[in-house]
Amino acid sequence: MPDPGSLPPIDHAAHRDAARSRLATAELALLLVTDPANVRYLTGFAGSNGQVLIARDAADDRLITDDRYVERAATEAPGLEVVVSREPLPVAIDHAAGRHPALGFEADHLTWRQGERLRGLAADADVRVEPTTGTVERPREVKDTAELARLTAACQVTVDALTWLLAEVVAAGRTERELALTLERRFLDLGGDGVAFPSIVAAGPNGAIPHHAPTDRPLAEGELLTVDCGAIVDGYHADCTRTVAVGDVAAELVTIHEVVREAQAAGRAVAVAGATVGQVDAAARDVIATAGFGPRFVHGTGHGVGLAIHEAPAVGQGGRATLAAGTALTVEPGIYLPGVGGVRIEDTIVVTADGPARILTDLSRELRP
Numbered sequence: 001m002p003d004p005g006s007l008p009p010i011d012h013a014a015h016r017d018a019a020r021s022r023l024a025t026a027e028l029a030l031l032l033v034t035d036p037a038n039v040r041y042l043t044g045f046a047g048s049n050g051q052v053l054i055a056r057d058a059a060d061d062r063l064i065t066d067d068r069y070v071e072r073a074a075t076e077a078p079g080l081e082v083v084v085s086r087e088p089l090p091v092a093i094d095h096a097a098g099r100h101p102a103l104g105f106e107a108d109h110l111t112w113r114q115g116e117r118l119r120g121l122a123a124d125a126d127v128r129v130e131p132t133t134g135t136v137e138r139p140r141e142v143k144d145t146a147e148l149a150r151l152t153a154a155c156q157v158t159v160d161a162l163t164w165l166l167a168e169v170v171a172a173g174r175t176e177r178e179l180a181l182t183l184e185r186r187f188l189d190l191g192g193d194g195v196a197f198p199s200i201v202a203a204g205p206n207g208a209i210p211h212h213a214p215t216d217r218p219l220a221e222g223e224l225l226t227v228d229c230g231a232i233v234d235g236y237h238a239d240c241t242r243t244v245a246v247g248d249v250a251a252e253l254v255t256i257h258e259v260v261r262e263a264q265a266a267g268r269a270v271a272v273a274g275a276t277v278g279q280v281d282a283a284a285r286d287v288i289a290t291a292g293f294g295p296r297f298v299h300g301t302g303h304g305v306g307l308a309i310h311e312a313p314a315v316g317q318g319g320r321a322t323l324a325a326g327t328a329l330t331v332e333p334g335i336y337l338p339g340v341g342g343v344r345i346e347d348t349i350v351v352t353a354d355g356p357a358r359i360l361t362d363l364s365r366e367l368r369p
Contacts, residue, residue: 020056026132028101028103029103032089033136042054050065060095064082064083089121148350151348160190162240162242162363165179192233196232199227203246204219210298224244225244238361239309239361244369259293260333263284264284272351273323273325278320280323285301297336305348324351345365
């Protein structure tokens with residue numbers, strides 16, 4: 001069970017400095033950060049309404065929130081000046097007025113209407129605004145020691161709960177929904193803060209649906225069961241999938257399970273510092289294609305994971321992003337046979353400075369755990 005007091009503190013000021021270092025290169029005076037995961041990364045603030053202004057001078061950084069969160073902001077983001085307002089766009093424009101060069105904003109995290117309003121306010125104040133992408137997300141790809149401690153704790157809760165579920169709870173007659181609820185309750189009992197995403201529990205033909213939502217369908221002997229799940233600890237998400245047999249299954253299902261297991265091991269082996277995400281994808285995908293199931297692998301091989309369950313880098317075909325030590329990602333190939341079933345095996349791993357990646361969700365990958 002994770003002890004919150006044992007987790008090392010996160011240096012949010014260092015995170016802001018990492019984003020700040022990109023402002024001059026992008027010719028920005030300020031950056032308005034509106035994505036909630038980025039706000040938490042930069043400040044520690046996890047309220048539902050918060051935005052951050054990052055300036056070239058750290059003394060000019062601001063956290064913007066409303067009256068409901070003033071005390072919470074003081075606790076979660078100590079030392080950062082708070083502007084109390086429900087209107088972050090005028091606040092950003094006011095701070096940018098008279099500065100040169102532009103005010104940057106996160107293009108992926110403002111609605112069309114918000115963008116139009118920002119441009120209107122900027123024109124009235126003679127402020128130049130520029131869309132940005134990846135200014136905060138790219139530094140987030142590489143986790144520091146404090147972040148890895150939280151990610152590791154979330155993965156340990158997930159491993160302990162999933163190991164227990166597969167060994168002691170899964171049985172013919174149990175329903176998908178029952179298993180999902182039981183698993184998610186176990187996350188909390190083991191010290192997790194919540195679920196990283198709604199758990200996927202897919203039995204029999206439902207296993208051919210990669211993102212199946214659990215139903216009241218009972219498990220039956222002779223079919224596969226896929227469980228895709230994760231816990232959260234202090235904002236950091238775990239992600240793990242295992243596919244197991246309920247009783248004896250047909251030879252075809254044994255075959256695809258072994259192919260996916262080999263593909264997943266091949267992808268993990270290539271996930272080293274200096275490799276590209278495209279190379280990781282190709283290593284796993286080639287095993288599946290060689291076995292004759294290429295068209296039945298219908299998604300990317302993985303994704304970054306941290307303050308969001310899906311974050312950069314995306315691990316897909318032709319991806320060019322280069323893995324660095326400290327990058328946390330998933331490797332999750334699958335084969336899906338409509339009307340029959342499917343197999344997916346997934347681990348959260350961390351790239352190391354030298355040698356193989358560290359597996360944070362290292363539990364049995366066998367057909368019968």
